[in-house]
Amino acid sequence: MSTSSEPNQNIRGYEPGEIAAKGCVTVDIVIADLGVTLQALIDSQYVxxxxxxxxxxxxLKYLPYLYDGITGKLLTGGLYLFDTYEDAKDYIRWASEEFEVGEPKVKFTEQPMFKSFTDQVWKTWSCSEPDAEPKLQSLYAKVKNAAETGNAASVWLLYDPSTRKVGLQLAFRKQGVAEPSAAARDLRDAGWTALGDVLSQQLHLKPLFDRTGVLLTLWLPRSRAAGGSELAIPYYPVVPDISHNYFRGSTH
Known part of the structure; x- marks a missing residue:
């Protein structure tokens, strides 16, 4: 059975416009066993x-999914947005040191299903150069306008002060109907580098990685608190809804 017959309906607590967020966490996970099905992956993250x-x-959280056709790696993880930078840091501490899953219990980051787990905490709307604040303030306005023009549904501008890395997270609107060919087209069209080029020229950055992929689910804590849906599945029914017939041990 499904947890909901309409997984993308009744979303509450989120309005278009600026989000008062000061912290972000990004997590990259390589799945060790390629025998893990898409259904099992969706169900596991739901649990x-x-x-x-x-x-x-x-x-909120975006859950990405990317199969690397060259290396054969299955990549997932998450992009989490937080009210404060301190909340973002504490989330990683808790997830790495305290949160346990499965039977027998193991640390979340040490699950056998994970071949590797890397995380990073970011500040939003900041930069590493001496004149960081005024420069980023002006850049963010340009980034936001360019993102809207390019049909992006959201844009996050991120900075990690410990490593002096700048991050750009974009989410794009789904085009057309939810079918495999449309999903493939959306993924191809999302390979948009104009904003990255702007940042690189202005801040003298070097590109480190690109994680363009389909978003499997969106966690929506504010919607749940408002009595609405707790998550959305953007590409349902191309990707499956959550199933109750899931046991974590079956994927190990």
Missing amino acids: DSKTMSHRPGII
């Missing part, structure tokens, strides 16, 4: 979200 999406300050 975890029942606890993780209640952490202090969390606003």
